[in-house]
Amino acid sequence: MVSDKGATMEIETFYEVMRRQGITRRSFLKFCSLTAASLGLAPGFAPKIAHAMETKPRTPVIWLHGLECTCCSESFIRSAHPLTKDVVLSMLSLDYDDTLMAAAGYQAEEIIADIRKKYKGNFILAVEGNPPLNEDGMYCIHGGRPFVEVLKETAADAKAIISWGSCASWGCVQAAKPNPTRATPVHKVITDKPIIKVPGCPPIAEVMTAVITYMLTFDRIPELDRQGRPKMFYGQRIHDKCYRRAHFDAGQFVEHWDDDAARKGYCLYKMGCKGPTTYNACSTVRWNDGVSFPIQSGHGCIGCSEDGFWDKGGFYNRVTGIHQFGIEANADKVGETVAGVTGVAIAAHAAASALSRARHKDQNKEGN
Amino acid sequence: MIVKTMDETAAGATVYVYEAPVRLWHWISALCIVVLAITGYFIASPLPSVSGEASEHFLMGYIRFAHFAAAYIFAVGFVARIYWAMVGNKNARQLFVPPPVFNLDWWAGMFHELRWYLFLEKEPRKYVGHNPLALLFMFIAITLGGLFMIVTGFALYGEGAQGWSHALFSSWVIPLFGQSQDVHTWHHMVAWGIVWFIMLHVYAAIREDIMSPQTMVSAIISGYRSFR
Numbered sequence: 001m002v003s004d005k006g007a008t009m010e011i012e013t014f015y016e017v018m019r020r021q022g023i024t025r026r027s028f029l030k031f032c033s034l035t036a037a038s039l040g041l042a043p044g045f046a047p048k049i050a051h052a053m054e055t056k057p058r059t060p061v062i063w064l065h066g067l068e069c070t071c072c073s074e075s076f077i078r079s080a081h082p083l084t085k086d087v088v089l090s091m092l093s094l095d096y097d098d099t100l101m102a103a104a105g106y107q108a109e110e111i112i113a114d115i116r117k118k119y120k121g122n123f124i125l126a127v128e129g130n131p132p133l134n135e136d137g138m139y140c141i142h143g144g145r146p147f148v149e150v151l152k153e154t155a156a157d158a159k160a161i162i163s164w165g166s167c168a169s170w171g172c173v174q175a176a177k178p179n180p181t182r183a184t185p186v187h188k189v190i191t192d193k194p195i196i197k198v199p200g201c202p203p204i205a206e207v208m209t210a211v212i213t214y215m216l217t218f219d220r221i222p223e224l225d226r227q228g229r230p231k232m233f234y235g236q237r238i239h240d241k242c243y244r245r246a247h248f249d250a251g252q253f254v255e256h257w258d259d260d261a262a263r264k265g266y267c268l269y270k271m272g273c274k275g276p277t278t279y280n281a282c283s284t285v286r287w288n289d290g291v292s293f294p295i296q297s298g299h300g301c302i303g304c305s306e307d308g309f310w311d312k313g314g315f316y317n318r319v320t321g322i323h324q325f326g327i328e329a330n331a332d333k334v335g336e337t338v339a340g341v342t343g344v345a346i347a348a349h350a351a352a353s354a355l356s357r358a359r360h361k362d363q364n365k366e367g368n
Numbered sequence: 369m370i371v372k373t374m375d376e377t378a379a380g381a382t383v384y385v386y387e388a389p390v391r392l393w394h395w396i397s398a399l400c401i402v403v404l405a406i407t408g409y410f411i412a413s414p415l416p417s418v419s420g421e422a423s424e425h426f427l428m429g430y431i432r433f434a435h436f437a438a439a440y441i442f443a444v445g446f447v448a449r450i451y452w453a454m455v456g457n458k459n460a461r462q463l464f465v466p467p468p469v470f471n472l473d474w475w476a477g478m479f480h481e482l483r484w485y486l487f488l489e490k491e492p493r494k495y496v497g498h499n500p501l502a503l504l505f506m507f508i509a510i511t512l513g514g515l516f517m518i519v520t521g522f523a524l525y526g527e528g529a530q531g532w533s534h535a536l537f538s539s540w541v542i543p544l545f546g547q548s549q550d551v552h553t554w555h556h557m558v559a560w561g562i563v564w565f566i567m568l569h570v571y572a573a574i575r576e577d578i579m580s581p582q583t584m585v586s587a588i589i590s591g592y593r594s595f596r
Contacts, residue, residue, distance in 0.1 A: 226543045237548070240528060251427030252417045261417055270414060277548035306547040319412050320553060331553055332413065335560025342564050346571045349485070353575055356487050 014053035014216070028053075035213055038206065040232065049217050059216050060115050060123045062154060063097035063164075066147045067140045067174045067183050068129025072165040073099050075202035079209040080289035095123075109143050112150075116157045124215060125158035127151065129167045131189055132174070132181035139181040148189060160194045160221060161186060162211065166304060169199035169229075176310035187228065194221055197228040199280075201304035206285050207233045227307075229279065238275035238301050241283040244268070262298060272316035273300030280305040382594045383496050385459050385587055393449045394588055397514075400442040401562065404517075407435035408559055412552075436525060443518045459497045463511055467504050474500050492580045494595060502572065509565035513558055520555040524548070 012020075018028055032053065033046035065073075077100075094100065096111045103111065115123050129147075132139035137146030155161060163186045166172035174183035187195045198211055211230055214222050222230040239245065247253070248267040255261060255270060269276070275283070278301050282293040294301055300316070303309040313320030319330045386394070410431050418425045453464040468474045477493060478500035484492040485501075493499065498506060523541035526533030527548060545551045577584040587593040 226539055237527060246422040249429040250418065250422040250425035251414060251429075251431075252419075252422055252425070253414055255417065266417065274549065277552060279548075303547075303549065306549065308546060309549075312547075312549050319556060320549060331556035331560060334557065335563065338560060338564050339567065342567050346567060350571065350575065352487065353579060357579060360490070 012058055013056055014058045015055075017058055018053075035217070039210055039214055052217050052219070056219065059159075059219075060095040060119050061126055061212070062112060062115055062123060062158070063094060063100070063126040063128065064142070064147075064151060064154065065098055066127065066129030066131050066142075066151065066167070067181070068165065068167045070099060070128070071202040072128045072167075072208070073097075075200075075205045076164075076208045077205075078288065079205035112154060116154065120157045122159055123157070124160055124162060124212075125155055125193075126162040126164055126212070127168045127186050128164040130171060130175070130183050130185050132183045133189075134180070134182040139183075151186070151189065155190045155193055158193060160196065160215070161190060162215075163187065163195055163197045163199075163228075164208065165203055166199045166201045166309070169197035169305075170307040170309075172201055173310050176308075195228055196221055196224065196230060199229065199234075199305040199307075201309075203305070204233075204281055204285050204287060207281055233281040233285070234279045234305070236279065238278045238280055238283045238295070242275055242295060243283065244295060265298075268295060268298075268300040270318060271300045272314060272318055272320075274303030274306070274309070274315070275301040278303040278306050380595065382592050384591055385496055385593045386591045387452075387456050387460060388591065389448070389452045390456065390460050391588055391591055393445050393452070396445050397442055397449075397510075400438045400445070401566065403434055403438040404442065405559060405563055407431050407438070408556075411435060412556055439518075439521050439525070442514070443522070446514055446518060462497045462503060463506055467500065467507055478504065492576070494580075494582055496593065505565060505568065509562055509569075513562050513565070516558050517555065517562070520551050520558075523551055524555060 015028065019025075023031075029046070029050055032049040033043070036043065036045040036049055039045075063073075095115055096108070098104075098108060101108060101111075129140075131137055131146075131148035131151050133148060137148035140147040142150045163169045167174065167183075168186045171179070171183055171185045174181060175185070187197070196211065196215075198208060200207070207230075210233070211222060214230075222232060225231050225234060239248070242248075244265060244267045247265070248269055252264075252266040253261060253270040254266050254268050257271070267273070273295065275295060282301070283295065286293045286296070302315045303312070306312075313330065317330065319332050411428075414428060414431075418427055450464060453461045480489060480493055481499050481501040483489045497503075519537060519541060522533045523537040526536070526538035527542070542548055542551060545554065573584045573588075576582070577586075581596050583592075583594045
């Protein structure tokens with residue numbers, strides 16, 4: 001009981017943490033209104049955010065890394081609205097992130113144990129990368145143990161899980177065929193906790209910070225679609241908000257990478273752009289503080305936030321491959337072949353029918 | 369019950385098989401499928417680029433409009449046809465009842481038909497409605513294939529249009545396939561399957577009109593099938 005009381009005493013509100021970090025009240029209020037704006041909320045929400053942050057105990061976040069390339073972290077630290085320093089130093093109590101934290105070794109691992117004890121059922125677990133399950137998870141070792149064990153253990157005490165990036169959400173490149181390590185997305189390993197998928201390779205920095213800010217401020221999970229992605233960022237396709245959409249509707253396409261159409265900035269549909277099949281906010285939020293995004297730089301979208309995008313045939317084909325047939329084939333090739341063969345077969349069959357009929361008639365005549 | 373066996377209809381008889389709504393549906397759907405197949409092909413593999421300002425053209429827009437408009441007509445027709453299957457005569461029902469795969473007579477009829485197409489039988493059997501082989505093909509290509517195309521088609525349509533088609537189709541079809549690209553690929557594949565079916569369908573109808581003892585082409589125009 002005593003220790004419990006001690007624990008609650010130690011838990012600070014966001015505001016207290018911010019003030020301790022030397023942030024003035026004025027800056028704090030500015031931050032609240034900026035956050036409200038970046039989340040697309042009405043101005044009236046800024047005081048609500050401020051109130052929440054003044055009164056609510058801060059929610060710690062544990063950020064674990066499984067099989068991944070750290071591109072999610074790289075993206076995250078480049079967030080401009082809100083700035084990552086604001087998120088990390090004031091908003092988010094990122095208590096454990098082995099690539100960002102100063103602590104290492106036993107000291108670092110102790111932090112996980114501490115948070116699990118102190119904030120049982122009240123912390124957010126952010127997972128970057130995924131656990132490989134083959135060979136008892138030996139393909140990814142975290143602090144001397146298989147990552148899958150650490151993940152399961154930590155997740156058991158978490159309030160909710162954020163699956164950062166396509167690795168955690170779908171499996172990404174390490175789960176691409178033939179997936180030798182049996183890399184498995186988080187939601188297939190942890191089935192009893194709410195999971196927010198933030199796919200992308202990497203996800204957009206502002207999307208990452210906004211999702212985490214939303215969860216910490218409102219103390220609830222943003223509205224998700226059926227595949228577990230926040231609707232506010234994954235509700236529409238790249239294609240729906242693409243600034244080159246007018247060229248698509250007009251029928252103006254890039255045919256080769258070096259043609260005039262490419263220089264004029266026509267639609268990249270024929271170059272295999274996956275914008276029409278990819279749910280993400282790239283064409284609205286863009287990247288690097290809104291500077292650009294793949295299509296704006298002249299390359300089609302590769303669909304990195306979609307399930308299994310590595311295994312869906314070429315990045316440069318509109319009609320993509322079908323692997324079930326064992327060979328590289330696309331729907332048009334299969335279709336044209338079948339239609340062609342059928343056409344020839346029909347012609348041959350018609351000829352045979354005519355012959356057979358003629359012979360039949362002759363026989364009938366002879367019989368008569 | 370549904371599949372009439374041979375010789376039930378005497379030579380020279382004329383039977384009213386396809387009621388007006390069935391015939392109308394057949395020809396409207398046929399036209400829709402032609403439009404859908406052609407526009408669908410050009411949606412997947414667009415025509416060469418047009419030059420000039422984007423604001424002066426709407427080529428892809430019109431192609432997609434034709435595809436969506438024809439799809440709506442096809443879908444509404446499909447629903448209306450299901451209604452007619454319930455209120456129409458027994459030949460109208462044939463297409464919407466799964467082939468009687470546990471009926472040995474039906475299988476015998478199908479093999480007879482297959483042998484007829486392989487020139488191993490001198491005479492095909494007579495049927496008032498569809499023969500078992502035709503019924504199997506039509507059930508797979510038009511009933512199941514058409515339904516598949518309507519469901520996946522509206523799922524793809526709902527991705528852009530949002531609204532009811534998103535709520536009713538996209539919201540569960542896209543997750544079912546995993547992602548949108550796969551839905552595109554399957555929609556495309558089945559479209560080729562239907563093209564393949566139509567080639568066979570048209571050929572078989574004309575061939576049987578000439579070679580079998582019953583009329584085919586005139587039956588779907590006038591509704592009456594004559595036996596000779």
